[in-house]
Amino acid sequence: MLHINNLHASINGSPILRGVNLEIRDGEVHAIMGPNGSGKSTLAQILAGRESYQVDQGSVLWNGLDLLSLPAEERARNGLFLAFQYPVEIPGVSNAYFLKAAMNAMRRQQGLAELDAMDCLARIKTEMAAVGMKEEFLYRSVNTGFSGGEKKRNEVLQMLLLEPTLAILDETDSGLDIDALKTVSEGINRLRSPTRSMIVITHYQRLLDTIVPDHVHVLSQGRIVRSGGRELALEIEANGYAGIATSDASATAGPVTGIAP
Amino acid sequence: MSTIEFWLAEHRRQSPDLPGAKLPWLAALRARAITRFAEAGWPTRREENWHHTSLEFMQRFVLAGAAHTAPQSVLRTLQRTDSDAHWLVFVDGRYAPDLSAIGALPAGAHIGSLADALAQDAEQVKVAFAESCNGDIGEEGEAGDSPAALNTAFAADGAWIHLASGVVVDQPIHIVCIFAGTSHRHLRHLICAEAGARVSVAEHYPANEAAPTLTTAITRIKAGADSRIEHFKLQQENRLAIHLAGIDVEQARGARFASHSLSFGARLARTDIHTRLAGEGAEALLNGLYCADGETHVDHHTRIEHAKPLGLSREYYRGLLAGHAHGVFAGRIIVAPDAQQTDALQRCDSLLLSPFAKSDTRPELEIHADDVKCAHGATVGQLDEEAQFYLRSRGINAAEARQWLTYAFASTALERIASAPLQELACVALRALLHETTESGDKP
Numbered sequence: 001m002l003h004i005n006n007l008h009a010s011i012n013g014s015p016i017l018r019g020v021n022l023e024i025r026d027g028e029v030h031a032i033m034g035p036n037g038s039g040k041s042t043l044a045q046i047l048a049g050r051e052s053y054q055v056d057q058g059s060v061l062w063n064g065l066d067l068l069s070l071p072a073e074e075r076a077r078n079g080l081f082l083a084f085q086y087p088v089e090i091p092g093v094s095n096a097y098f099l100k101a102a103m104n105a106m107r108r109q110q111g112l113a114e115l116d117a118m119d120c121l122a123r124i125k126t127e128m129a130a131v132g133m134k135e136e137f138l139y140r141s142v143n144t145g146f147s148g149g150e151k152k153r154n155e156v157l158q159m160l161l162l163e164p165t166l167a168i169l170d171e172t173d174s175g176l177d178i179d180a181l182k183t184v185s186e187g188i189n190r191l192r193s194p195t196r197s198m199i200v201i202t203h204y205q206r207l208l209d210t211i212v213p214d215h216v217h218v219l220s221q222g223r224i225v226r227s228g229g230r231e232l233a234l235e236i237e238a239n240g241y242a243g244i245a246t247s248d249a250s251a252t253a254g255p256v257t258g259i260a261p
Numbered sequence: 262m263s264t265i266e267f268w269l270a271e272h273r274r275q276s277p278d279l280p281g282a283k284l285p286w287l288a289a290l291r292a293r294a295i296t297r298f299a300e301a302g303w304p305t306r307r308e309e310n311w312h313h314t315s316l317e318f319m320q321r322f323v324l325a326g327a328a329h330t331a332p333q334s335v336l337r338t339l340q341r342t343d344s345d346a347h348w349l350v351f352v353d354g355r356y357a358p359d360l361s362a363i364g365a366l367p368a369g370a371h372i373g374s375l376a377d378a379l380a381q382d383a384e385q386v387k388v389a390f391a392e393s394c395n396g397d398i399g400e401e402g403e404a405g406d407s408p409a410a411l412n413t414a415f416a417a418d419g420a421w422i423h424l425a426s427g428v429v430v431d432q433p434i435h436i437v438c439i440f441a442g443t444s445h446r447h448l449r450h451l452i453c454a455e456a457g458a459r460v461s462v463a464e465h466y467p468a469n470e471a472a473p474t475l476t477t478a479i480t481r482i483k484a485g486a487d488s489r490i491e492h493f494k495l496q497q498e499n500r501l502a503i504h505l506a507g508i509d510v511e512q513a514r515g516a517r518f519a520s521h522s523l524s525f526g527a528r529l530a531r532t533d534i535h536t537r538l539a540g541e542g543a544e545a546l547l548n549g550l551y552c553a554d555g556e557t558h559v560d561h562h563t564r565i566e567h568a569k570p571l572g573l574s575r576e577y578y579r580g581l582l583a584g585h586a587h588g589v590f591a592g593r594i595i596v597a598p599d600a601q602q603t604d605a606l607q608r609c610d611s612l613l614l615s616p617f618a619k620s621d622t623r624p625e626l627e628i629h630a631d632d633v634k635c636a637h638g639a640t641v642g643q644l645d646e647e648a649q650f651y652l653r654s655r656g657i658n659a660a661e662a663r664q665w666l667t668y669a670f671a672s673t674a675l676e677r678i679a680s681a682p683l684q685e686l687a688c689v690a691l692r693a694l695l696h697e698t699t700e701s702g703d704k705p
Contacts, residue, residue, distance in 0.1 A: 092669025
């Protein structure tokens, strides 16, 4: 479903991604781990269509579409979702209005009738309960004045409502306490299905205890330097990133597919 | 013929028939005003208060009658939004009783036309009228006030609102000024609220078909002790119109005054808002939103004068500037030596929606007391790129995302409008305006 081939990207002339290769099939959950500054978030933002990064080389094929040629909104309407590491505050736009517009943008794309305010609200309230959000968050401005945890819940809420086919979760676990982490992971797990793929970006392996990935990749200095199964995450937790990056130098040479041998 | 000669000739022609022409005091005021205007001419950039807005082009500005618009249709749109309110309608600067609907009023409230008041009982308006001219022809006249003098010379009519002490008018009083064929109009609105009175007054200058027209409008508000006055102004004139306005307020002890100036139209709109906190513990809110695009120019000059102790003033202006528009905000705060424990805050934030739009902001604090809290701040920015990306990443069109963020920025100003029907009216006007000005290529 997603094929990233030799992706190079930079911002203001300084390279961040230096040849990322990754293949994700329908229904797979891939975890991308890596130290700070390794390019994890850049990869996520580029896949979602952020225009401030310059793609210098490479391609991304998504269900036969040239992903990089699509504007962000079309990627979203075709089923790509990015849960932001730092969700953006938008004062003056109510969360309810925002969620309804996003849901209906998706439905229009799918040729479905738009939901009216009542139906939307009913859907939203059900999912809010599932991620442990109080109803008052409907009427507040998008993310404005939300705590770190509330923002992350709001991201997962959007994901549950938009039901993407490719979900990218960028450090959704950061800033969450144990209880919030549990609610959020349950929400994410509920979306797992044979037709939906996920990229879970995380710095720590604790999220992967609940969202068990099919594949784990280590991104370092803009390249995937190692790929493996679940056990790779545990190894990172035990040894840190320092050992990992150098222990498999061959991985940096050729393309690494995300497919386990 | 220069336009000064045009105005002199026009004054000779019109003045014998102006309301109150037979009143010696008024005839004298008007005569002094036209002389002052002719001597001073239109303000140019050389004058301090007109540094960013020159009216020099008015020397060659040829007025043309506004294309006929049907006042009824303008009114229907407005009145639907607030049917219980009190409506005073002025067509081409003259009171139109057939179109007005004053409605039921509490005892002690008088709402009507200034021309009628001059005809029936000139004495009751004499003081207020004369006071409202101090700025432009009195001893304290300042350079650059010639447009106000022109208004005094020609003002034929306007609203006359008088509230006796303690009178509360629940529904807003709307003053609607419609062009239906003339090329210039000059309105003088006088609002006197005695102690403890409460009222919301809304001035409307709705759009008519595009034609080069001139509007001058001066509003004088006297806010008695502990009165509460909310003044709202919605200026939506056509793209060729010139709109020059002054709002002049005097606040007695404990009076609370709020001004909401929404400037959405005209080729050039200049509004001077002055309030004097003349009594202890008075409070003023000066709230403004200006939106301009194309080649238009919008200028607000405000002056808050803290004359007595314990005054509070809050000033918030927001500007949305697109195309090649030029927005100006100059905010002066004066704290007199006697005005200890004044608390004054001023903010002006503008959003540039095009690389060619321009914003000039000038705060001016003149503080002569030592125990005061005064702060000011100004920003000029563009739409937040991250916020646009966030909305687009949820499937919302780029154009729609920009429109949302623009509306969100501007609507902050509308949230400060206390009167619910006026706030609703402002929201409708803002939405219509943004819908017009935002390019919406990929909208259904």
